[in-house]
Amino acid sequence: MDDGTTLWDEFKKGVITENALLKLMVGLCSALAVSNRVENGVFMGVAATFVLVCSNVLISLIRKHIPDQIRIPIYIVIIASFVTIVDLVMKAYVPAVYERLGVWIPLIVVNCMILARAEGYASKNKVAYAAVDGLGIGVGYTLVLLVMGFVRELLGTGKILLFDRTIVSLGSFNPPLIFVMFPGAFLVFGLMIALLNRYETRKKQ
Template identity: 50%
Template sequence: MNFKKQFNEGLLTKNPVTVQLLGMCSTLAITTSLFNGIGMGLAVTAILICSNILISALRNFIPSQIRIAAYITIIAGFVTVVDLLLKAFIPALSESLGVFIPLIVVNCIILGRAEGFASKNTVLASAVDGICQGIGYTIALVIMCVVRELLGSGTFGGGLLNNGEGIRIIPAQFPAMQMVMPVGGFLTLGFVIAGSQWLMKRLEMKNKKKEAAK
């Protein structure tokens, strides 16, 4: 088991959002304020860890013909638990994310990791994978949120800081509100992925140079 490698993969080289392009519905739809991004990120991470652990533990018991149905049932169970808990204890978040909480069921990150990783690896490795992929997802969401909120509403930390109003950085009359609308979602994600591709190229070149120097 290689924790550092898995962490690197989750964060950058195999980031669920920017490289695997999984779970894009929620990435585009709810990234309008920091509160949403962090909330969604944590909800998905929690579900991902639980489902990875359970599916990995049951991987030898579930016949392969019905594995997808079995995985979906397990995932839907965890999602409903999180949905109910949020409704009861953090109603503001549940209201703000709305239908995208139940839609975590079909968030391809979770099914993708279940099928691609948890069904083939040990419980411990799957748990680590859940944590790393979850963190990678959360970071990608937070970046999207910060950019869209700053350009679209001119604030930082909406829903969290300064009594929920967020800290105003750009005066109210200037922000381009298209950025919090669908257009901004597509554009921001495009630029974020382009940025990460550029970063990975740079890192690769650096590594090559290092090896050449050796």
């Protein structure tokens, strides 16, 4: 970057001002589908962040050698390679989580959040900035998944489970199951957008 932007500025941009879910509205399908549990959000977020950082770095490294006419297929092959690594590792070491996440892990390949960073940023910037951009976008994505997962799991099941251990419990609370279903995902996500917009409006005033 030649505009004076620091690596820290780039990281904050990915987490806050260009948050993939709350600002750019990309990668929503997987986020809404897997955010019914905190544990799902952790693993999906880490998987996406790994793919983002690794693919951004590799694409930035070889960006000057990629023919413009076939750049998108090359980006997809690179992204798919890292997704395959994630898929195999999760299947081997966390099979229960892998089974819950199901098709959403392989579908990281076509997640527009990752392809957009490859095309719009990594292919135009130096390696360090591309890596930090991927990390910032990934952390921002993960944080939103964690918040959504916490709210949906707590209100939908009455407790928070991590590795089969109860972390938080509402005791005799009778949970409305809608929160762990798709309508609950839209409800919680919409509320997050509304709260963010309200905060930004008040900040401007």
